[in-house]
Amino acid sequence: MPEPVLPPTARLLLARTARAQRDGRAPSLVAGVVRAGGLAWSVGRGDVPEPHTDVQYRLGSISKTVTAVAVMRLRDEGRLGLDDPLDRHLPGTPLGDRTVGQALSHLAGASAESPGGWWERTPGGSLADLGLRADDVVLGAARRFHYSNLGFGLLGELVARLRGASWEDVVTSEVLRPLGMARTTPRPAGPAAAGTAVHPWADVVLPEPEHHAGVMAAAGQLWASLEDLARFAAFLLGDTGDVLDPGTLEEMTVPAGVDSSAPGWSAYGLGLQVVRVDGRTLVGHGGSMPGFLAGVFVDREEQIGAVSLANTTSGLDAVVFGLLTDLRTAEPRVVEPWRPSPSPVPLDVLGLWFWGPSPYVLRAVEGALLHLGPLPGRTGRASRFSACADGTWIGLDGYYAGETLRIAEDHLDLGTFVFTRTPYDPEAPVPGGVDEQGWR
Template identity: 40%
Template sequence: MSEHGDVLDDLLDRTRAAGRVPALSAAVGRGGAVVWSGVAAAPWVGGATAGGPTAEHAFRIGSVTKPMVAVAVLRLVSEGAVALADPIGRHLPDAPAPDATIRHLLTHTSGLQAEFPGPWWERHGGPTWDELAGSGVEQLWDPGERYHYSNPGFAVLGRLVEVVRGSAWDKVLRDELWEPLGMTATGRVPVGPYVHGYAVHPDADLVHHEPVADYRAAGPAGEVWSTPSDLVRFGMWLVGGEADRDAGGAVLPLELRRHLAVPRVVVDDAGPGGGPWATAHGLGVRVRQDGTVRTVGHGGSVPGFTADLRADVTTGDVVAVCGSSTGGFGDGTALLAAFQGAGVPAARPGADERRTAPQTGSDGIVPAGIAGTWYWGPVPFVVQVDAAGRVDLRSAGSGGRGTLFDAVRGELRGVDGGYWLGERLRVVEADGAPVALDVGTFHFTRTPYDPGTAVPGGVDEAGWHRPGPTG
């Protein structure tokens, strides 16, 4: 694969530099084997050797954890211990949304809210199961009414695995998935060398260490560490391209893996009239249509890390990419296309500049001074307020999140499009002025990680600083 290796090495370098990612690691697989892996890192990023991180260094993979948990659930289904049509309350009487079925939870159609109640859990830390069960997780819609991504939903599925198996969810995954597939570098905590996660300042060559919080009962939503090579092994298995068919079939028969990857619900985050959609959700996996290429896999994001796994369902080719920046690197589309000889897709155009409309402070719900730029960690968003007092919160770049909020029973709720549809927006004020936004528990500030606000998980003791040899 040397002819591909040069192209992929160069593309990885350029992707890292364009995204200002401290470290970016990737791998591709074909025919049951990892056929290329590469690492690109800024000169200051340390590792096991003077040359920096290697392909053996693990990253936190965020929500790529979810399809692994889904496999553990499908194994329970295959054994007859549970059924996809079972209401979750039959097995977990204290679960939120007890009438939602296991299928609803796997497809993000349970109606549960996106995040866990309380401070921004990805930086602050997750709840125990008892805390989660008693926290009043909102059910925004009836089960099956619509797709709405839910991290608490996968915490519930992880708890289901624990209760039925009588063992911690990550031990179940190690015994039943990771070890049988040779994923020796994958675990709930790093099992070998690993990289540190950073926020990178959007306007300066400065970094900020991100905390690695204990997610506790929220772990099944996104706590796992892995390497791109291990993720490629998982991806090849998902589409039936593993080298050891007997071992792969023992984990889950190919027929059930294909059942897991059936598109079941459209992921229409843009909202009505928001443009075409290209993504659906199966049982714990994302199904994407990029031109003529259909892939299954998942993306992942937690503070300090992003990841992407894509497996071509026709060819069995797989790409996995992991990065050490909160702001992300994009996704694995270009690497997969380059590996398959289709060339590198053109960069998506940036978002147009957005003008701020006049503010009215409708009925006192929207205070004056809310419009303008806000930061979700280091990632810029733009708020506009229209003449009716509706708040439009949207990523300043292309392809990001965006939701329109309006007054609903005396509070701002997402009413159109995006990740935060149905979620609450709360304005945090100090001395009569807005200083932070709480959007579905995520903390937005006027400057990246403003230390003058109560940033969940705290801020780097060094503040925003120039990276040195040790980061």
Template identity: 45%
Template structure:
């Protein structure tokens, strides 16, 4: 298999981008980083893995995480209509969850000059421009940059500071991401557009986007941003609980394209790609005039990659190639552990009526799966019982009854098929199995 450096140089040659920077993380540890080309596309400084590029809409993932942190603190509910916190918006019935998942129906862009290439106005100016709904909320996926301008304002109001200061204090500093900034440093790469027919370049302007900054303002180097790819793989540190991260990456809205099988879905701020050889991928792309960015992670394999270019034209398939190269041939075996005594008593075969189930211990609870694995769910402790984390039983309660049977959302599981020693809803035919 080609080395990381070989893949990087092949992408640079094929894409004709001024420069390409990339990095790979595995199990939370930086495995490789590199860069090729010059920051201005000519004879300027050589790009490095710490050179800053504008990361565009990857910015949205930081804003989304800060919204979820506010939710976990009890400052908001995802079902809250946004008008409860921002009464000045003309679409106050839209929920916070809909804004995070791009199902609010809010229009994609602002009214007025192209916001990505012109100085941005403040929040009052954004509201005065008349942002409107173009779809009924909750009925379809429709990507909205404006929606994340609104979420950035929500963060500002609840944190009583700027959106950037909020994510710096709550996310960037705790994760050591001091190289991610709101504005470019002096040695940042120059944003360039490449003529599609020849090698001419055009320098793109960049400005403070004002109220739209939460949709795409941040700047980062590959080595800093790859820590965020580790976050997307589940290494959330002290910033976010694992349960909240799992909640954010549930595919909620399919990005449907007629005639094409769905290729990506939207979670709460994160993009989710369907099955690969190592399970789903989580991440986001970014595009601003003069820059393209990709962040992808595979939680199951523990790997993540970042690719940054200062070119508007194309970014190629380097991210996928790096993931293929980084993916371990086989994940290490799960370390042995002794299940808790109350879990150990539950391990083994169970039956929902005649349907076989299998209960297997995990480090923090257990898996419960039917014979066909159609209803395989993880369970963790929840008061005097257990709570499902995913698939069919997500959020549902399981308790152990006094007679030893399991009550799972009104379904009774016994050690034998329709065990006559266990009371089943509806009773049992007195003839029993015959």
């Protein structure tokens, strides 16, 4: 069970949520903060039946992350590769030459919406019913980030065909049920909030329609309770169970496409939004459908998350970011104590190295990793490295992500860059050689 928040923190979180519901004029709003596996605090404001944690709301695009998890499970099983063209698994679309990974990261150049009527407010059909044409490809592959509901509709169809079952059945059996999200369903299963639009100039509401989106369901169909959304936040914090390898989840959080239209720093990984808020990197997803707004974001470093669900079409600012700030400020995480651990390489390998005349430090860091970066106070490229079975090291992040580090007695070889113990050591294999007259 998660440790509950302290009473002063609860008051702070309640005040923020109450103001968001009032100022955003949401008929109802449920919100909570997450740590250690589940809800540490939650509240319902407005017209919310009790218990507020069990009322379903539509998740909207948070469904995309669930779809992405199903795709990554197929990848981990070897059923597909992220660089596979869509045509290999889903033939016959105008996006056949775009890759699975590009579709997951909104880099495939697919149109933002599916053709025909607005899919979020009209019943949907099969992939064949969409009648996709060449003009549903609006950008070149990997040219720029372009958010695409259509792209995730295609990914849902891909999952269904490879599994031989409907998208709904696959995500229920492979993701939702194993995570204990029994109150997450493709259609509302009461108690559920009614989707509403709020008039911009008067305090009156209008019911929004609800239907099955057909092939587009993978982009925004799911409904969930706050309790279930909190469980999904715990999943994003690393409590993946048997659903996904933790390393695969980490891979999903790495930014790929950058959303240059967003205020501040915002990017997209593999089915996950990656944003920079208050100096913190948060991962998760927002959701909106006619009548509903939702959000789930986590701070993986601080091991906290926030979730919110509301039944309004627009007008409500994202409350989850403020809740995370309040929780982090009021109850900062107490980290585990430092303890000695063995170095993954001999100690004489560590320490000062030079790339040309620039000093760098090779350090052993937590998790049996190496870190190569500039001296403190200097700028330069930095990356962590993980050991490989053949004695080499592979870059995990930064400039050298995916690059191979080889450690020799007198130099480091890293993607054609050679680091030496002294600046341009003439005894080491420096590319281009070293002037025979040396430093002068």
